[in-house]
Amino acid sequence: MITIDDSRELDTHRRQDAMGHVLASLRDAPRRARMFREALEAVAGTRRYLHWSQGTGQSEPYVLDSDDPVDLLYQLGLCQSGRFMMRINQHASRLFLTDGVWVPKPSRVFPFCDESASLIDFAHESGWARQADCILDVGSGCGHTALAFDRPRQFLLDINPRALAYAEINRLLNELDPQRYLVRLNDIRSGLVLPAFESRPNSVLLLANLPFAPCPARGLMPLDSDGGPSGIDLQVAALRALKTFSRQLPSGTRVRAILLGLSPGNAATGSWLLEQAAGLLLGPERVEWHRCNDQLLRIDGRRGLPNPSPVDKALLAIAGCTLENPDRAQRRRVAGAYERLAAAHLKKGHTDLTYGFLKLRVA
Numbered sequence: 001m002i003t004i005d006d007s008r009e010l011d012t013h014r015r016q017d018a019m020g021h022v023l024a025s026l027r028d029a030p031r032r033a034r035m036f037r038e039a040l041e042a043v044a045g046t047r048r049y050l051h052w053s054q055g056t057g058q059s060e061p062y063v064l065d066s067d068d069p070v071d072l073l074y075q076l077g078l079c080q081s082g083r084f085m086m087r088i089n090q091h092a093s094r095l096f097l098t099d100g101v102w103v104p105k106p107s108r109v110f111p112f113c114d115e116s117a118s119l120i121d122f123a124h125e126s127g128w129a130r131q132a133d134c135i136l137d138v139g140s141g142c143g144h145t146a147l148a149f150d151r152p153r154q155f156l157l158d159i160n161p162r163a164l165a166y167a168e169i170n171r172l173l174n175e176l177d178p179q180r181y182l183v184r185l186n187d188i189r190s191g192l193v194l195p196a197f198e199s200r201p202n203s204v205l206l207l208a209n210l211p212f213a214p215c216p217a218r219g220l221m222p223l224d225s226d227g228g229p230s231g232i233d234l235q236v237a238a239l240r241a242l243k244t245f246s247r248q249l250p251s252g253t254r255v256r257a258i259l260l261g262l263s264p265g266n267a268a269t270g271s272w273l274l275e276q277a278a279g280l281l282l283g284p285e286r287v288e289w290h291r292c293n294d295q296l297l298r299i300d301g302r303r304g305l306p307n308p309s310p311v312d313k314a315l316l317a318i319a320g321c322t323l324e325n326p327d328r329a330q331r332r333r334v335a336g337a338y339e340r341l342a343a344a345h346l347k348k349g350h351t352d353l354t355y356g357f358l359k360l361r362v363a
């Protein structure tokens with residue numbers, strides 16, 4: 001008899017098979033990329049898909065329509081029982097395959113591209129992207145950020161090998177040069193692991209959309225979102241790694257960084273924990289905090305809270321997300337943990353939570 005755990009395991013194997021299948025198809029015949037893109041665009045360009053991708057229906061894989069290019073998608077191994085088993089994002093003039101929210105938390109690859117879109121816009125507006133000859137995308141996920149740039153070198157670094165497999169699929173799908181887009185397994189808490197540069201970069205820009213959701217305990221949030229109790233653990237790890245890395249570069253190399261994140265703090269005084277931590281590490285004169293124009297949190301697929309918002313209200317909203325916690329009893333348990341986390345923040349004077357960009361001149 002197949003138990004629930006067995007069937008989950010079978011699902012995981014099927015998903016990995018589908019990724020292997022797409023990767024092999026694209027590697028064997030890169031010319032297929034265009035045909036695949038057209039098929040995926042035909043699905044993702046419909047109002048039905050848009051509706052699915054922005055609401056709670058996305059808790060389950062998308063049900064294909066008879067007008068969709070079903071045969072080709074089946075050939076690619078991307079469908080099961082009439083459902084499309086990945087998520088398609090049309091983003092930054094490119095096409096991305098990634099996991100849907102239904103994939104189990106410990107290995108899920110980040111489904112959403114709205115955060116990357118904000119980061120890309122900010123990097124362009126700053127003028128820093130244009131000046132960089134090397135972009136480091138830390139916590140790259142499926143490649144939403146790095147694959148949207150076309151500088152001489154883009155490095156995509158992530159702790160999750162599954163994310164890197166998607167990044168490689170997306171590089172092939174968008175017909176991008178393998179010499180310029182390099183994918184590496186890297187836990188940012190152990191520093192930046194990069195191959196030796198063939199030619200010395202003049203200007204390095206680190207971009208990061210690392211996990212930043214405040215999280216009371218391990219396992220309550222997916223790997224792609226758990227930012228520790230304050231939400232800033234991985235941003236701080238990235239800054240430490242970048243500081244060490246920049247000391248290894250020849251003097252005169254320009255090193256800059258833009259990190260997207262949430263931060264607890266105090267809206268009345270304008271003091272934010274992430275900005276303070278960055279100031280302590282690099283010197284406050286090197287750090288700027290910019291509030292993001294987007295609303296604070298994506299709950300059930302949509303953003304809806306003012307930025308900033310009171311910390312207790314924001315943390316309870318995270319706990320109430322039915323996409324992340326579909327089971328009612330589980331939501332109650334998670335809500336209890338978030339209430340205790342909110343109380344701990346309030347005790348430290350962190351009355352609010354904000355969403356924005358940390359802009360850093362490292363060297």
Ligand SMILES: C[S@@+](CC[C@H](N)C(=O)[O-])C[C@H]1O[C@@H](n2cnc3c(N)ncnc32)[C@H](O)[C@@H]1O
Pocket residue numbers: 109110112113115116138139140141142143144145157158159160163186187188189208209210211212223224225234
């Ligand atoms: C919020 S997702 C963003 C993914 C991608 N940047 C995007 O915008 O679509 C955060 C990513 O950070 C990765 N990550 C989590 N912990 C990490 C770590 N310690 N070192 C490097 N990457 C990590 C996750 O696997 C995930 O891909």
